[in-house]
Amino acid sequence: MAKASKTSALEETSGVSSAALSNANAIKNIQEKRKLQRSTDDLVSKVIEGNITALSQSITLVESTNRSHLNQANAIIKACLPYANNSVRIGITGVPGVGKSTFIEALGMHLTTQGKKVAVLAVDPSSTLSKGSILGDKTRMEDLVKNEQAFIRPSPSGSSLGGVARKTRETIILCEAAGFDTIIIETVGVGQSEIAVHSMVDFFLLLKLAGAGDELQGIKRGIIEMADAIAINKADGENKKASKMAKSEFKRALHLYPEKESQWQPKVTLCSALHREGIADVWELVETYVSNVKGNGFFEKNRKSQNKFWLLQTIEDRLKSEFFNQSEIKIALEKQLLLVAEGKTTPFAAAENLLKLKNSL
Amino acid sequence: MAKASKTSALEETSGVSSAALSNANAIKNIQEKRKLQRSTDDLVSKVIEGNITALSQSITLVESTNRSHLNQANAIIKACLPYANNSVRIGITGVPGVGKSTFIEALGMHLTTQGKKVAVLAVDPSSTLSKGSILGDKTRMEDLVKNEQAFIRPSPSGSSLGGVARKTRETIILCEAAGFDTIIIETVGVGQSEIAVHSMVDFFLLLKLAGAGDELQGIKRGIIEMADAIAINKADGENKKASKMAKSEFKRALHLYPEKESQWQPKVTLCSALHREGIADVWELVETYVSNVKGNGFFEKNRKSQNKFWLLQTIEDRLKSEFFNQSEIKIALEKQLLLVAEGKTTPFAAAENLLKLKNSL
Numbered sequence: 001m002a003k004a005s006k007t008s009a010l011e012e013t014s015g016v017s018s019a020a021l022s023n024a025n026a027i028k029n030i031q032e033k034r035k036l037q038r039s040t041d042d043l044v045s046k047v048i049e050g051n052i053t054a055l056s057q058s059i060t061l062v063e064s065t066n067r068s069h070l071n072q073a074n075a076i077i078k079a080c081l082p083y084a085n086n087s088v089r090i091g092i093t094g095v096p097g098v099g100k101s102t103f104i105e106a107l108g109m110h111l112t113t114q115g116k117k118v119a120v121l122a123v124d125p126s127s128t129l130s131k132g133s134i135l136g137d138k139t140r141m142e143d144l145v146k147n148e149q150a151f152i153r154p155s156p157s158g159s160s161l162g163g164v165a166r167k168t169r170e171t172i173i174l175c176e177a178a179g180f181d182t183i184i185i186e187t188v189g190v191g192q193s194e195i196a197v198h199s200m201v202d203f204f205l206l207l208k209l210a211g212a213g214d215e216l217q218g219i220k221r222g223i224i225e226m227a228d229a230i231a232i233n234k235a236d237g238e239n240k241k242a243s244k245m246a247k248s249e250f251k252r253a254l255h256l257y258p259e260k261e262s263q264w265q266p267k268v269t270l271c272s273a274l275h276r277e278g279i280a281d282v283w284e285l286v287e288t289y290v291s292n293v294k295g296n297g298f299f300e301k302n303r304k305s306q307n308k309f310w311l312l313q314t315i316e317d318r319l320k321s322e323f324f325n326q327s328e329i330k331i332a333l334e335k336q337l338l339l340v341a342e343g344k345t346t347p348f349a350a351a352e353n354l355l356k357l358k359n360s361l
Numbered sequence: 362m363a364k365a366s367k368t369s370a371l372e373e374t375s376g377v378s379s380a381a382l383s384n385a386n387a388i389k390n391i392q393e394k395r396k397l398q399r400s401t402d403d404l405v406s407k408v409i410e411g412n413i414t415a416l417s418q419s420i421t422l423v424e425s426t427n428r429s430h431l432n433q434a435n436a437i438i439k440a441c442l443p444y445a446n447n448s449v450r451i452g453i454t455g456v457p458g459v460g461k462s463t464f465i466e467a468l469g470m471h472l473t474t475q476g477k478k479v480a481v482l483a484v485d486p487s488s489t490l491s492k493g494s495i496l497g498d499k500t501r502m503e504d505l506v507k508n509e510q511a512f513i514r515p516s517p518s519g520s521s522l523g524g525v526a527r528k529t530r531e532t533i534i535l536c537e538a539a540g541f542d543t544i545i546i547e548t549v550g551v552g553q554s555e556i557a558v559h560s561m562v563d564f565f566l567l568l569k570l571a572g573a574g575d576e577l578q579g580i581k582r583g584i585i586e587m588a589d590a591i592a593i594n595k596a597d598g599e600n601k602k603a604s605k606m607a608k609s610e611f612k613r614a615l616h617l618y619p620e621k622e623s624q625w626q627p628k629v630t631l632c633s634a635l636h637r638e639g640i641a642d643v644w645e646l647v648e649t650y651v652s653n654v655k656g657n658g659f660f661e662k663n664r665k666s667q668n669k670f671w672l673l674q675t676i677e678d679r680l681k682s683e684f685f686n687q688s689e690i691k692i693a694l695e696k697q698l699l700l701v702a703e704g705k706t707t708p709f710a711a712a713e714n715l716l717k718l719k720n721s722l
Contacts, residue, residue, distance in 0.1 A: 074710060081704050166709050173707065307701045307708045314712035319680045340668045343442050346534065347668045348527050349435060351675035 040072055044079040050117075050179045052151060062170045063156045077170050080177035085303075087176045088290055089183045091197040093223065094207030099233045100186055101140040103207055103273035108141070110279045111182055112149040119180035120144070121171055122155035123187045123197050125164045151180060162317045165196040169310065172200065198226045199306050202299060203286050206230045210239055210246035224253060228266055229285050235270035236277065243270050262298045264289055323358060332357050401433055405440040411478075411540045413512060423531045424517045438531050441538035446664075448537045449651055450544045452558040454584065455568030460594045461547055462501040464568055464634035469502070471640045472543055473510040480536035481505070483547045484558050485516035486525045512541060523678045526557040530671060533561065559587045560667050563660060564647050567591045571600055571607035585614065589627055590646050596631035597638065604631050623659045625650055684719060693718050 046054030058080075061073040094100050108118045120141075144150045156167040172183050187197045198204050206227040224230075230250050235243035250268045260266070267285050271278030293299040323329060336350035345353075407415030419441075422434040455461050469479045481502075505511045517528040533544050548558045559565050567588040585591070591611050596604035611629045621627070628646050632639030654660040684690060697711035706714075 077707060078710070081707065085704060170707065170709070304702055308698060310708035311698065311701060311712050311715075314709055315684065315715060316677070316681060318712070318716055319684055320677060323676065323680055337669060337672065340672060341665055343446060346438060346442065346531065347671035348531070348675055349439070351672050351679070354672075354676060355679055 036068075036072060040075050040079070044076055047076070047080060047174060047178050048083055052178075055151065055174055055178045056153075058174050059153060059171050062174070063167050073170070077173055080173055083177035084173040085176060087172075087181050087183050088203065088286065089172065089185065089201040090286060091185050091187065091194075091201035091204045092207060093187045093194050093197065093205070094233075096188065098207045098209055099273050100207060103231070103233055103271070103279075104184055104186060105141040105144045106273040106276045106279045107282065108144040108150050108184070109147070110276075110283060112144075112147050115149075116182050117149045117151075117180045118144075118182045118184060119151045119153070119172075119175035119178075120184045120186065121153050121168055121175070123161075123164055123168050123185060123193050124155035125158060125161040125193060151175065151178075161192055161196055162313070164193075165200070166310075166314070169200050194223055194226065199309055202293070202302065203228050203289055205282070205286075208232050208246065208250070209234055210242035224250075227254075228262075228264060228289055229282070230254070230266070230268045231278070231282050232268065232270050233273055236272035236275050262289075262293050262302070263296060264292060326358070326361065328361055329354060329358060397429075397433060401436050401440070405437055408437070408441060408535060408539050409444055413539075416512065416535060416539045417514075419535050420514060420532050423535070424528050434531070438534055441534055444538035445534040446537060448533075448542050448544050449564065449647065450533065450546065450562040451647060452546050452548065452555075452562035452565045453568060454548045454555050454558065454566070455594075457549065459568045459570055460634050461568060464592070464594055464632070464640075465545055465547060466502040466505045467634040467637045467640045468643065469505040469511050469545070470508070471637075471644060473505075473508050476510075477543050478510045478512075478541045479505075479543045479545060480512045480514070480533075480539075480541035481545045481547065482514050482529055482532055482536070483516035484522075484525055484529050484554050485549055486519060486522040486554055512536065512539075522553055522557055523674070525554075526561070527671075527675070530561050555584055555587065560670055563654070563663065564589050564650055566643070566647075569593050569607065569611070570595055571603035585611075588615075589623075589625060589650055590643070591615070591627070591629045592639070592643050593629065593631050594634055597633035597636050601631075623650075623654050623663070624657060625653060687719070687722065689722055690715060690719060 043054050043058050047058055058073070058076050061069045061076065064070060064073070092100060092104065104120055108120060111118050141152060145152055153171065156164055156171075158164045158167070168185065172185075175183055183201075185197050185201055187193045204226050206223060206229070208230055210232055232243045232246050232250070247268045247270060254266045254268065269278060269281050269285060271282055273279065290299065293302070324333070332354055336345065336353055339345045340347055340350050404415050404419050408419055419434070419437050422430045422437065425431060425434070453461060453465065465481055469481060472479050502513060506513055514532065517525055517532075519525040519528070529546065533546075536544055544562075546558050546562055548554045565587050567584060567590070569591055571593055593604045593607050593611070608629045608631055615627045615629065630639060630642050630646060632643055634640065651660065654663070685694070693715055697706065697714055700706045701708055701711050
């Protein structure tokens with residue numbers, strides 16, 4: 001109001017209509033800021049109370065591409081931060097057909113029965129709202145979706161893994177602030193998304209099926225090495241024998257890798273998500289792991305280095321996109337690549353040229 | 362000389378002593394530039410003739426940290442480029458003790474006997490001139506070092522892999538211009554240097570020893586996947602049986618990986634570098650590979666994408682170092698990391714802060 005009366009004083013000396021207009025604008029701005037502040041405060045306090053509608057609304061703001069939504073989302077996240085972090089974050093991956101949804105439903109039901117609150121998120125950069133995404137079809141988790149202690153949210157849409165990963169990391173904070181003590185993040189066995197998910201969870205679980213002899217086939221480089229446990233799903237009926245064989249094969253394979261920084265020796269276990277068998281064993285593994293790494297300090301150390309990773313990664317991504325998205329650089333890059341291909345310059349000299357061009361822009 | 366007489370004319374109107382001085386400086390500059398040009402032209406023509414002294418001198422310029430040396434080095438490389446590229450580039454890696462030097466000596470002698478000219482380089486970012494480096498002790502290759510068709514150069518020193526890799530890539534160009542048709546690049550089985558070497562060669566060879574059952578032990582993530590062939594060395598005497606078993610184990614392991622873009626199925630072979638056995642077989646593999654990938658277009662495609670990789674990598678490295686080496690950023694980064702660790706901000710908000718700070722500097 002002090003600002004408004006100041007403007008009124010100005011009015012007497014410098015033309016009425018424009019001053020009145022700026023006066024009205026100032027008041028409007030203040031009102032809108034207050035409204036936004038009220039809405040932000042309101043959302044935050046409701047999220048912290050565990051209100052699911054407020055949680056969903058806040059996540060929608062995080063996922064929005066609208067500038068003002070993002071500003072509000074940042075304010076909400078900042079206010080939620082002191083209430084976050086008290087959870088176990090579990091990444092789950094596996095090729096399509098391995099039974100991820102059924103497994104997550106079974107694990108989720110097991111955990112909620114124990115009184116836990118479970119949030120299920122997904123990272124799938126290929127998904128768009130129109131195309132649908134993993135977790136998009138909630139009917140595949142029909143028990144969990146009706147469960148009041150569970151919260152299921154499909155992958156945010158987005159073309160860049162960096163963008164999707166950021167939104168998911170921020171959604172984790174919101175879910176934790178809302179009292180979810182177990183965060184499950186599902187991803188599909190494609191591209192770089194496993195690495196992103198591995199960098200935001202405490203425990204990484206690989207779901208597999210018993211195959212016919214070629215147990216390791218089709219696993220992308222490094223994924224076995226990232227796993228803290230491999231659960232061989234559909235280990236039921238006629239599949240039981242093959243699953244037991246697969247278990248020994250994987251155990252052997254896991255022993256060939258160097259020791260992890262967590263000092264945890266990855267485990268292999270059998271389960272049948274459909275028959276809800278072996279699910280408790282998987283969870284026992286997670287609990288043993290968490291108690292081990294909380295004991296030896298790795299749990300905290302890992303979360304800290306994950307934070308550092310995301311900080312640096314965000315900066316690197318932005319530096320690159322700022323550089324390569326300049327139209328002058330785009331044109332010059334094509335030219336330099338051609339010169340390199342023709343053997344008229346080296347990649348290093350071409351890079352120097354582009355960096356010089358950037359400094360002259 | 363035209364410039365010099367102009368300066369003399371100026372002398373009459375504007376004070377003698379300073380004009381005479383600038384006159385003398387201008388002449389000196391021109392003379393030095395001409396001298397440098399003569400020295401550059403001279404080195405280039407000698408390198409192209411295959412003069413080893415000129416090649417060594419040029420590599421020394423490439424490896425120098427002196428600005429004017431680097432300018433001359435760049436001019437030499439540019440002039441050599443049209444004469445480069447006609448070679449097969451082979452990367453060789455393996456843990457210490459596997460017999461890399463003995464193997465390279467055996468392979469080098471085999472190739473020079475066939476009339477080939479072999480350059481042996483190394484990538485070892487941990488080496489410094491004082492500490493010595495792989496290939497530093499040329500006595501380990503006493504036949505090859507005396508061989509006139511061979512050229513051996515230890516790893517350039519440097520603390521950053523990027524710097525060492527760049528110098529090695531440029532040295533490859535110089536060696537090729539000097540008529541070396543086979544370039545062997547040795548690296549040690551540590552850190553990221555395999556990835557760097559893999560990105561500058563046509564064929565990547567992993568040397569292994571037969572172990573006792575744990576054939577895959579100790580191989581870093583991704584190295585088996587990079588290999589176009591695995592040669593099990595020291596397959597002689599009592600070791601022969603274990604080596605044959607290791608061969609089948611590796612063959613089995615290699616089959617588990619997805620098909621390479623080169624459409625080449627990696628091979629496993631036995632050799633004894635000490636007894637110079639199986640060396641011809643290794644070379645035959647390389648020749649089959651090269652003929653295959655020249656046939657299906659991968660050879661050219663791969664070199665092109667390697668060039669693009671190095672161009673982009675050089676830019677990314679520079680963008681990062683320019684950003685993170687600013688003292689204001691260094692201080693702010695530490696502060697932001699602390700805030701993130703204390704849960705007072707998110708990695709993404711912290712990154713935004715640092716990027717804003719950069720724009721205000």
